[in-house]
Amino acid sequence: MQYAMSLAWTIVISLGASIVGGLISGLLVMRKITHDTKRLYARQISEGFKFMSMLLFISATSYLESLEYDVKEFDSYQPDMSEKANQVIVNRIRKEYEREYDRRLLRYDTQKLITQVEDLAKAIIDEPTGFKSFFNKYPLHASYFEALYQVSSAVDLLTFWRDEIPKQINEQQRRICISNVTAYLLDILETLLRASLEIKYYCNVKSWTWRTFIPLIRN
Numbered sequence: 001m002q003y004a005m006s007l008a009w010t011i012v013i014s015l016g017a018s019i020v021g022g023l024i025s026g027l028l029v030m031r032k033i034t035h036d037t038k039r040l041y042a043r044q045i046s047e048g049f050k051f052m053s054m055l056l057f058i059s060a061t062s063y064l065e066s067l068e069y070d071v072k073e074f075d076s077y078q079p080d081m082s083e084k085a086n087q088v089i090v091n092r093i094r095k096e097y098e099r100e101y102d103r104r105l106l107r108y109d110t111q112k113l114i115t116q117v118e119d120l121a122k123a124i125i126d127e128p129t130g131f132k133s134f135f136n137k138y139p140l141h142a143s144y145f146e147a148l149y150q151v152s153s154a155v156d157l158l159t160f161w162r163d164e165i166p167k168q169i170n171e172q173q174r175r176i177c178i179s180n181v182t183a184y185l186l187d188i189l190e191t192l193l194r195a196s197l198e199i200k201y202y203c204n205v206k207s208w209t210w211r212t213f214i215p216l217i218r219n
Contacts, residue, residue, distance in 0.1 A: 037144060038144050038145070038202045039202050039203075039205060041138075041140075041141040041144055041145075041202075042145075042198075042199045042201075042202035042203045043202075043203050044138075044141060045134075045138050045141050045142075045199065046199055046203050048134060048137070048138070049134065049195070049196070049199055051129065052129060052130070052131060052133075052134045053192055053195075053196060055123065055127075055129050055130075056123070056124055056130070056131060056188070056192065057074060057086075057189070057192075059119075059120055059123035059124060060120070060124075060185055060188070060189055061074050062119075062120075063116055063117075063119070063120040063182075063185065064093065064182075064185075066116050067104055067105075067108075067182065068104065068107075069093050069096065069097075071089065071093070073085070073089055074086060074089055083193045083194075083196050083197050083200075086189070086193055087190065087193050090186055090189045090190050090193070091190075093186060094186050094190075097182060097183065097186065101179050101182065102179075105175045105178060105179055106175075110171050110174055110175065113174075113175070113178050114165055114174065114178070117162055117165065117178055117181050118162070120181070120185065121158065121159065121162045121181075124155060124158070124188070125155065125158075125159055131151060131152070131155055131188075131192075132155065135148070135151075135152050135155075145195055145198055145199065147191050147192075147194040147195035147198055148191075148195045150187075150191040150194075150195075151188055151191045151192050151195060154184045154187040154188045154191060155184075155188060157180075157184045157187075158181055158184040158185060158188065161177045161178075161180040161181045161184065162177075162181055164177045165177045165178065
């Protein structure tokens with residue numbers, strides 16, 4: 001009886017170890033496939049991403065300057081762009097926006113603001129060099145980079161508020177729409193910078209096998 005119980009426990013432990021080992025192996029294989037795919041996709045989209053993000057930053061800089069935000073320190077020239085320095089600037093502008101956006105918008109002629117929003121939206125959405133075209137060209141690639149999907153969501157919201165402007169019946173409502181466009185532009189810039197860091201990382205990262213022995217610190 002005791003021998004039978006011991007044999008049963010041995011079988012149970014062996015089965016449990018096999019299942020755990022199989023799960024760990026499966027997770028490692030999935031992780032390797034995802035890692036290698038992101039390395040490949042990052043390298044395939046890198047040049048197009050650099051060009052698109054540079055033009056987007058230039059358009060965003062022009063728009064924010066028209067609202068009298070200090071953006072002269074923005075560095076948009078890939079591949080030497082400093083994402084962390086730009087993130088500091090975006091965070092500063094966001095704080096200024098949250099503190100005094102009403103006062104800033106009231107300084108400007110509404111029609112001029114609408115024209116500026118249209119120019120911004122055209123550069124980001126409608127132009128063949130804009131983010132929408134980039135995203136439509138690389139939908140599968142982008143699905144592996146969470147920040148790129150967050151950029152896409154912010155672009156959709158910017159588009160929504162741009163389209164709401166002509167539907168509003170008074171100036172105050174139109175200014176609210178323009179204010180929301182500005183907020184989502186800052187979201188676009190913030191998530192675009194995160195995407196840039198991730199794409200740069202995967203373009204330069206060592207193979208997954210080496211990473212299991214030599215942990216890398218991501219920027």
